[in-house]
Amino acid sequence: MFKGQDLKGYAPPSVVKFFNNNTARRFLWWVIFFLLSFMILSMNFLPDQEVLEEGAIAPRDVFYGGGTVTFTSEIKTEEARKNAAQGIPQIYRDDPQALSRITAEIKELFKKFQSIQNDQTLGADGQKVQIETLLGETLTTEQFKILIQGNDAALQGLEAGIIGIIELAMAEEVKEEQLEAVEKEISAEVAALNINDAFKVLLTGIVHQAKLEPNRVYDPVATAKEVELKIAQVEPVQVTVRSGEKLVEKGTVVTAGQIEALQFLGLQREGTSALIFVGLFGFVVITYGLLMYYIRSYKPIIQKQDSNIILIGLLLNVTLIIAKIIGSIHISDRPEIAAQVFYAIPIAACSMLVAILMDVRTASLITVLLSLYLGVMTNGQMVYSTVVIIGGLVAIYRVAGLTQRSQLVRVSIDIGFVSALTVIVFGLIWSQSPTVIGIGAAMGILNGILASIFTIGTLPFLESAFGITTSVKLLELSSPSHPLMKRLMMEAPGTYNHSILVGNLGEAAADAIGADSLLVRVGSYYHDIGKIKRPYFFTENQPAAENPHDKITPTLSTLIIISHVKDGIELAKEHKFPRLILDIIEQHHGNSLVSYFYHKAKEGDKGEGILESDFRYQAHKPQNKEVAIIMLADSVQAAVQAMDKPSKGSIETKVREIVKSKLDDGQLSDCDLTFRDIEAIIQAFLVVLNGMFHSRIEYPDQIAKEMEKGKLKNGVNHQESTRQDQPSAGNGKAAL
Structure with a gap:
C-alpha cells in the first residue's frame, strides 16, 4: 500500500x-x-436532549416500544422496605423496679416535709414557703396551719395511703403515653378520700413531684432488630414493562418510579x-x-x-x-x-x-x-x-x-x-x-x-x-457471448476448441484437490486469448499443411510464440479483466522452455551462441494451485491430442511424462501443490482424457476406406487438425 x-x-x-x-x-x-x-x-448512549424531571409536569406521552422487559425497581423495593418497617409494632419490656423507685421517691418527699415541719428555726413564713416549694402547690393559711400541726402518725397514715393508691394504679401495664392518665386517676382517688382538704393538697403535691414512671418501657434495640429482620425478608420488587405500555402520561406529575423506568429502558439519560x-x-x-x-x-x-x-x-x-x-x-x-x-x-x-x-x-x-x-x-x-x-x-x-x-x-x-x-x-x-x-x-x-x-x-x-473476482463475474466471463470469446471462436477456432478442452481437464482436477474449479474453467477459456493476434502461427489454427515458421528463424518463431502471453494480457486489460485472470494468462507457461525451437536453433547453428534463456517465457511461475492446474492441463491436452493412436496406457504415460517435466523444470516450485495434490490431478486428467479418447468401433476395411476418401474429399486432415499448440515445422510434434 x-x-x-x-x-x-x-x-x-x-x-x-x-x-x-x-x-x-x-x-x-x-x-x-x-x-x-x-x-x-x-x-x-449519549444523553437525551429532553429530560423529564421528578415532580415536573410531563410535556408528552412516553410509550415503550420494545419487547417485554422485567427489571428490579430500587425505588419500589425501598418503598416496600419502608412499609415493612412501618408495620412492625414497638417492642416493650417490663421494668419491675419502676414502682420501687416511685415509692422511694414518695417516702423521701414525706421525709423532707417532716423535716420542714420540725424545723422551728424557719419560722411560720419560712416553713410555708418551704412546703409550697416542696409540693409545688400554693397553700391557704388554714391549710398551712393544718399541715404544720400534723403529727407523725397522721403523716405515716397519709404516706401509706398514697403509696397504696399508687400501687393499685400501677398494678397493670403502664406505658409512657399512659402516665398522664394514671396521674389523673391517682389524683381522682386522692380527691375521693375522706380527709381534710389540706391533706388532699399534700398528697396531690407529693404525687406531682414524685414523677411517675412507666412499668412497661419501649425497647429500641429489640425493635430495631425486628425491623432489620423484616426488611431483609422483603424481596426486590420486579417491574414488568410490556410493548406499547404508556410509561408517562402527558399533563401528569412525573414520579421517581417513572424516571427510574425510563432510565432503565434507555428512554432517558440525564448523563452517561x-x-x-x-x-x-x-x-x-x-x-x-x-x-x-x-x-x-x-x-x-x-x-x-x-x-x-x-x-x-x-x-x-x-x-x-x-x-x-x-x-x-x-x-x-x-x-x-x-x-x-x-x-x-x-x-x-x-x-x-x-x-x-x-x-x-x-x-x-x-x-x-x-x-x-x-x-x-x-x-x-x-x-x-x-x-x-x-x-x-x-x-x-x-x-x-x-x-x-x-x-x-x-x-x-x-x-x-x-x-x-x-x-x-x-x-x-x-x-x-x-x-x-x-x-x-x-x-x-x-x-x-x-x-x-x-x-x-x-x-x-x-x-x-x-x-x-467473484463467481458472478467469472460466470459472466464464461459466457460464449463475451466479445473476446466470440473473437476467439471466429478468429482462432482451433485455440477456442483447445481452451474448452483445457477447461474440462482443469475443472475436473480443481474439484479433485478442492481448488477453485470455476476460476480454473474460466481462466482456461482465456489463457491463450493472445493467439488471436497471430492465430496462424499456432498449429491448431493452421488450415493447411503450410507452416509460416518454416520461413523464419527459430529465434523469431520463439518470440512470436512467447508474445501470445503479452498479447493476451493486453487484450484482457482492454476488456477490464480481473487480476486473477490476468495472472493466469501471464503465468500459465511460467518461464518454461520453448523446447522445439530451442533444439532447432541448436541444430541449425551447431549450438554456438544459443542461450537457453532466450527461448524461455519471460513470466512468473504459477503462484497458486489454479494457475498450476491450467499449466498442466494446457500441456497435457496438447500432448495427448497430438498422439497418433492414444490408448489408456499411452495416455497415462504421456500425462505423467508431462507432469514430471514440469516438476523437473521447477515450474511448480512457487505454488502450494503437494505430491498428493499432483497425483489427484493426474488421476482427474486420466478420467477426462480416457473419456475423450475412448476406443472406437472397428469398421470393415471397405467402409473405412470410403470414410477416409470422404474426409480427404472434404479437405480435412484429421490428424493434422487435432494437434494443439504446436507449429507444424518439420514433424510438428513438440508442444509449446
Whole structure:
C-alpha cells in the first residue's frame, strides 16, 4: 500500500518503517475500524436532549416500544422496605423496679416535709414557703396551719395511703403515653378520700413531684432488630414493562418510579456514566478480537492483503451507519410501532456482499457480530438481533450458489419472506397487537428489498475498487457471448476448441484437490486469448499443411510464440479483466522452455551462441494451485491430442511424462501443490482424457476406406487438425 520511497522526505524514518511493516500496518487498519465502530455504537448512549424531571409536569406521552422487559425497581423495593418497617409494632419490656423507685421517691418527699415541719428555726413564713416549694402547690393559711400541726402518725397514715393508691394504679401495664392518665386517676382517688382538704393538697403535691414512671418501657434495640429482620425478608420488587405500555402520561406529575423506568429502558439519560463506555469498549474489543482470531486462524489469506481488511471494516461500519440512520426514522408517535423500523435495517446486504466477495463462513461470523451490535443499538432488544441473524443466514445460503446477478432479486424475496415470518412469530410470542405485527412484517419485507438494492448497487463497485473476482463475474466471463470469446471462436477456432478442452481437464482436477474449479474453467477459456493476434502461427489454427515458421528463424518463431502471453494480457486489460485472470494468462507457461525451437536453433547453428534463456517465457511461475492446474492441463491436452493412436496406457504415460517435466523444470516450485495434490490431478486428467479418447468401433476395411476418401474429399486432415499448440515445422510434434 505505502512504499518507502514514496514516504521519504515527507515522514520520519520510523514512520516509513512502520508502514513498510505489513503486520503493523494491517493491525493499524483493524484499530481504525474498531474505533469507528465504537464511536458509532457510543452514540446510542449519549444523553437525551429532553429530560423529564421528578415532580415536573410531563410535556408528552412516553410509550415503550420494545419487547417485554422485567427489571428490579430500587425505588419500589425501598418503598416496600419502608412499609415493612412501618408495620412492625414497638417492642416493650417490663421494668419491675419502676414502682420501687416511685415509692422511694414518695417516702423521701414525706421525709423532707417532716423535716420542714420540725424545723422551728424557719419560722411560720419560712416553713410555708418551704412546703409550697416542696409540693409545688400554693397553700391557704388554714391549710398551712393544718399541715404544720400534723403529727407523725397522721403523716405515716397519709404516706401509706398514697403509696397504696399508687400501687393499685400501677398494678397493670403502664406505658409512657399512659402516665398522664394514671396521674389523673391517682389524683381522682386522692380527691375521693375522706380527709381534710389540706391533706388532699399534700398528697396531690407529693404525687406531682414524685414523677411517675412507666412499668412497661419501649425497647429500641429489640425493635430495631425486628425491623432489620423484616426488611431483609422483603424481596426486590420486579417491574414488568410490556410493548406499547404508556410509561408517562402527558399533563401528569412525573414520579421517581417513572424516571427510574425510563432510565432503565434507555428512554432517558440525564448523563452517561463512564463505566458504560468502558463496558461498551470492552464489548467491541471482544467482538473484533473474535473476528481477528477467526481470520488469523482459519482464513489467513484474508489477512495477507490490506484491501481485504479495509473491505471488511468498511462493510461493517457502513452497515452500522445505515442501521443508525434507519433506526432514527420516526414512523409513528406510538413507540411500539416506531420501534418496528429496526426490522427494515438491511444487514443482510452486508452478509451477501461478504459471502460473494469473500466466503460463506466469514459472512456468517460478520452477520452474528452485526446482530450483536444491533442488539446494543436497540437497548438490548435481542428480538431484532434474532431477525437479523435469520435473515442474514438465509441470504448467505442463497447467494452461495449465485450464478447471475439477477438471482439477487429472488434472494431479496426470500429474505423478506423469512424476516416477515420471524417477526410474526415473535409478535405472537410477545402478544403484540395485529397492527404492530403487521407493520413489523412489512418492515421485514422492506428489509429484503433494501438488502437486494444495496447489494446489486454496490457489488460491481466493490469488485472493481478492491480487485475481487467473484463467481458472478467469472460466470459472466464464461459466457460464449463475451466479445473476446466470440473473437476467439471466429478468429482462432482451433485455440477456442483447445481452451474448452483445457477447461474440462482443469475443472475436473480443481474439484479433485478442492481448488477453485470455476476460476480454473474460466481462466482456461482465456489463457491463450493472445493467439488471436497471430492465430496462424499456432498449429491448431493452421488450415493447411503450410507452416509460416518454416520461413523464419527459430529465434523469431520463439518470440512470436512467447508474445501470445503479452498479447493476451493486453487484450484482457482492454476488456477490464480481473487480476486473477490476468495472472493466469501471464503465468500459465511460467518461464518454461520453448523446447522445439530451442533444439532447432541448436541444430541449425551447431549450438554456438544459443542461450537457453532466450527461448524461455519471460513470466512468473504459477503462484497458486489454479494457475498450476491450467499449466498442466494446457500441456497435457496438447500432448495427448497430438498422439497418433492414444490408448489408456499411452495416455497415462504421456500425462505423467508431462507432469514430471514440469516438476523437473521447477515450474511448480512457487505454488502450494503437494505430491498428493499432483497425483489427484493426474488421476482427474486420466478420467477426462480416457473419456475423450475412448476406443472406437472397428469398421470393415471397405467402409473405412470410403470414410477416409470422404474426409480427404472434404479437405480435412484429421490428424493434422487435432494437434494443439504446436507449429507444424518439420514433424510438428513438440508442444509449446
